[in-house]
Amino acid sequence: MSSILDTPLLKEAVASCHYFWEAGWGEFHAGNLSYLLSEEELADLKPFFRDDPIRVPVAFDTCGLEGRYFLATRSGGQFRTLPNRVERDMGIIRVVEGAYEIVWGYEDGAGRPTSETPAHLLCHAARLSQNPDNRIVMHCHPTYLNAMSTIADMSEEALTKTLWSLNSECVLVFPDGVGVLPWMKCGEGPIGPATAEKMKTYRVVVWPYHGIFASGSSFDETIGLIETIDKNAHVYVSVGGNIKQCITDEQVHELADHFGLETAF
Ligand SMILES: [Zn+2]
Incomplete structure (x- = not known):
């Protein structure tokens, strides 16, 4: 070449x-x-x-x-x-x-x-401790997830369960759930170590009113993960968070069991 x-x-x-x-x-x-x-x-x-x-x-x-x-x-x-x-x-x-x-x-x-290199290295180390095949750490600003973070209950359990309830695919793509930090100053400082700590559990960590840190073993996997989350955040904000019916918690677990997946919640 x-x-x-x-x-x-x-x-x-x-x-x-x-x-x-x-x-x-x-x-x-x-x-x-x-x-x-x-x-x-x-x-x-x-x-x-x-x-x-x-x-x-x-x-x-x-x-x-x-x-x-x-x-x-x-x-x-x-x-x-x-x-x-x-x-x-x-x-x-x-x-x-x-x-x-x-x-x-x-x-x-x-x-x-x-300038986020310190946070990236911390996150790589955290992900590699969970998955030796992890390759990518990336930070970006998915529009609909940011919109969702202004109206949804943003506890890790509530956000994860809301997303799982909106599309059968969600629990299959991220049975490990979504991590969430409180709003913090970006750049060098505590946000990097806090994100890495969450990445010991989650492949995706939401920074409310800012964006996400996401990780994965390939570009395709990481993009797919972000797309799936942001697509369903889009659905959520399209209805203004007014969900009258959706997949129940029980149905989500039926689905996960069927595919042999362990869920975070
Ligand atoms: Zn940013």
């Missing part, structure tokens, strides 16, 4: 980032993503890495992820325009003790990975 942009992972990552914008989940600078490279992907991408990695010391916990490589969107990048500026708005870092090294991208090393 003559360009890193022709590798299967970069093609999928770029198309997925653009989809996040098309879906309305990543306006302007909103949204960021990190992806843990597999050994095969690393072998594919390594020929394109810099000979002189740029070492960036960090004060945050690297969570035992030393030696791992992550593809991550750039701080200040935009999902809408990313496909036209991949080498500027994406990059690959290698986590090392007390630092990360930029091995590719970010405008030839002048830029930096997402």
